[in-house]
Amino acid sequence: MSIGWNFDNTFTQLPGKFYSAVKPFPAEKPETVLLNHRLAKELGLDFSGVEKSEIAAMFSGANLPEGADPISQAYAGHQFGHFTMLGDGRAILVGEHIAPGGKRFDIQFKGSGRTPYSRSGDGRATLYSMLREYLISEALHHLGIPATGSLAIAKTGLPVFRETMHPGAVLTRTASSHIRIGTFEYAARFLDTKDQQRLLDYTISRHYPYLSESENKALSLLEQVAEKLLNLVLEWMRVGFIHGVMNTDNMSISGESIDFGPCAFMNQFNPSTAFSSVDINKRYAFSNQPGIIQWNLAIFAGTLLSFIDDDKQKAREAAEAVVQQFKPSFVEQWHGMMGKKLGFQSIEKIEAELIERLIDWMEKTEADYTNTFLALAKPDEASETFRTNENFMKLRSDWKFIIEQHHSGLEEALKVMQKSNPVAIPRNHLVEEALEKASAHDDYTSFHKLLAQLQIPYKKDWDKEELQKVPADFDREYTTFCGT
Ligand code: AMP
Numbered sequence: 001m002s003i004g005w006n007f008d009n010t011f012t013q014l015p016g017k018f019y020s021a022v023k024p025f026p027a028e029k030p031e032t033v034l035l036n037h038r039l040a041k042e043l044g045l046d047f048s049g050v051e052k053s054e055i056a057a058m059f060s061g062a063n064l065p066e067g068a069d070p071i072s073q074a075y076a077g078h079q080f081g082h083f084t085m086l087g088d089g090r091a092i093l094v095g096e097h098i099a100p101g102g103k104r105f106d107i108q109f110k111g112s113g114r115t116p117y118s119r120s121g122d123g124r125a126t127l128y129s130m131l132r133e134y135l136i137s138e139a140l141h142h143l144g145i146p147a148t149g150s151l152a153i154a155k156t157g158l159p160v161f162r163e164t165m166h167p168g169a170v171l172t173r174t175a176s177s178h179i180r181i182g183t184f185e186y187a188a189r190f191l192d193t194k195d196q197q198r199l200l201d202y203t204i205s206r207h208y209p210y211l212s213e214s215e216n217k218a219l220s221l222l223e224q225v226a227e228k229l230l231n232l233v234l235e236w237m238r239v240g241f242i243h244g245v246m247n248t249d250n251m252s253i254s255g256e257s258i259d260f261g262p263c264a265f266m267n268q269f270n271p272s273t274a275f276s277s278v279d280i281n282k283r284y285a286f287s288n289q290p291g292i293i294q295w296n297l298a299i300f301a302g303t304l305l306s307f308i309d310d311d312k313q314k315a316r317e318a319a320e321a322v323v324q325q326f327k328p329s330f331v332e333q334w335h336g337m338m339g340k341k342l343g344f345q346s347i348e349k350i351e352a353e354l355i356e357r358l359i360d361w362m363e364k365t366e367a368d369y370t371n372t373f374l375a376l377a378k379p380d381e382a383s384e385t386f387r388t389n390e391n392f393m394k395l396r397s398d399w400k401f402i403i404e405q406h407h408s409g410l411e412e413a414l415k416v417m418q419k420s421n422p423v424a425i426p427r428n429h430l431v432e433e434a435l436e437k438a439s440a441h442d443d444y445t446s447f448h449k450l451l452a453q454l455q456i457p458y459k460k461d462w463d464k465e466e467l468q469k470v471p472a473d474f475d476r477e478y479t480t481f482c483g484t
């Protein structure tokens with residue numbers, strides 16, 4: 001029976017400097033530990049009736065699906081502010097699969113061995129870090145936030161050394177493409193104008209085909225990417241997501257969350273929260289994220305200048321105008337987003353002031369970001385911390401007054417709020433417990449339980465004790481790693 005792969009590989013129509021042909025490193029003892037049936041269905045793939053060993057051979061890279069044309073992609077990027085040549089050091093683009101609805105998906109292996117871009121890396125991935133990407137990508141998806149998908153994880157049977165020995169695994173990842181700001185940086189720095197033009201045209205035809213008739217395609221692309229990335233970071237801010245490594249090579253042109261290795265969700269509200277072990281200066285802290293997106297857009301703009309206008313001055317001015325607009329647009333949309341979290345239909349002075357007071361209160365008391373909005377909606381169901389806090393209860397009654405006097409009342413507000421305020425987010429202590437048990441002890445019960453909760457994040461009646469009672473000390477010491 002056919003699985004339903006339908007490959008149509010177009011990236012390889014770009015000049016050869018954009019990629020290198022590669023082969024996955026053969027796995028020793030392939031074993032599929034996770035297969036995402038929801039995503040498989042979306043892709044039009046059917047694995048029922050396929051031998052377990054065949055599935056494992058496919059997702060470990062030992063036996064490629066028909067139509068695959070494996071390559072690794074070249075790109076560069078600014079890592080923590082510094083330009084570097086990079087490329088897929090541990091990833092292989094298996095091919096582009098067309099789903100039944102016509103949507104194109106990159107199918108990529110992560111952790112399948114060395115490539116010409118590996119530098120000193122081993123090209124491998126630990127099971128632990130691939131499980132983390134799987135869990136978080138599912139969480140983001142169900143929260144309604146654009147993100148790369150995780151189709152499967154297969155253990156390779158090969159050990160990976162990271163201070164200690166870990167089981168190695170391959171994650172099969174989907175993305176609307178893996179074109180990054182860093183891909184444009186690579187072309188701008190190392191390739192000629194003709195090749196840069198090819199990348200520009202390819203990106204537009206793949207992601208923004210409606211721009212192909214635009215008078216100034218490069219400028220329009222910049223505007224569209226700015227809009228997509230603004231929406232993305234707004235969504236991250238909504239749920240307390242901290243990407244952790246927002247280097248330009250980890251910024252997708254499509255506006256999907258990608259390469260969120262050291263990511264984590266913020267529990268106690270603190271704008272300077274940063275968990276990543278390598279983010280020493282907290283460059284990618286929670287509240288810095290919108291500014292970093294703007295910084296990354298400026299880098300993207302720089303790669304497009306010669307296509308925006310022959311006159312360098314004019315090109316710079318036009319690009320700068322787009323980049324400068326990001327901040328006021330973000331601030332406006334942030335108010336709209338926070339407004340929804342509070343059930344406001346529109347934001348005037350009185351609503352904006354209440355938002356500010358709430359933010360202040362959360363920061364001063366280090367209140368839990370997720371729980372605060374749930375407590376505002378239903379204080380009776382909230383923990384004592386909220387109910388016995390005079391300032392919070394005063395805020396709550398002022399908020400209720402606004403909702404009743406200036407909006408359509410409590411009932412309507414609660415409906416809006418429910419869609420914006422998740423109940424289940426990946427709580428760091430639960431994520432760690434699930435990953436540790438699965439990766440070190442082959443026990444997936446906690447992982448599947450958490451995954452099930454994260455797949456319906458807005459459901460009201462999840463076990464509060466479990467999802468909302470967060471050990472305060474845990475996050476103070478919590479450190480995440482890039483997952484290499
Ligand atoms: P990341 O921070 O995961 O986005 O990775 C940054 C860069 O390092 C990318 O070019 C990766 O391909 C590369 N890289 C990460 N881990 C490894 C590894 N184990 N082996 C080779 N290259 C790697």
Ligand code: MG
Pocket residue numbers: 249250259
């Ligand atoms: Mg990356």
